[in-house]
Amino acid sequence: MDGEVTITVRPNGPYRIQGPITLIDADGNPLAVDSDMVFLCRCGGSSTKPFCDGTHKRAQWNAASGAGAYGVRPVEEPRS
Numbered sequence: 001m002d003g004e005v006t007i008t009v010r011p012n013g014p015y016r017i018q019g020p021i022t023l024i025d026a027d028g029n030p031l032a033v034d035s036d037m038v039f040l041c042r043c044g045g046s047s048t049k050p051f052c053d054g055t056h057k058r059a060q061w062n063a064a065s066g067a068g069a070y071g072v073r074p075v076e077e078p079r080s
């Protein structure tokens with residue numbers, strides 16, 4: 001998995017980004033990311049955007065899931 005970036009859509013939760021990434025804010029400034037794993041808000045409720053702060057759980061946010069919900073088909077077997 002060296003050098004590979006994986007983005008996982010978490011069920012009713014954030015995007016989990018794994019791998020060596022550079023995260024750039026809306027002004028073009030790099031944000032400090034101290035880990036090879038970050039969680040980015042997908043629900044829109046986080047007070048620490050772009051990061052997930054757990055608000056999706058408190059709000060019981062419910063999202064569409066699965067490739068069919070996005071109008072695409074899987075390209076390979078799902079990863080664990």
Ligand code: FES
Pocket residue numbers: 013014015040041042043044045046051052053054055056057
């Ligand atoms: S997805 Fe977690 S706060 Fe939005």
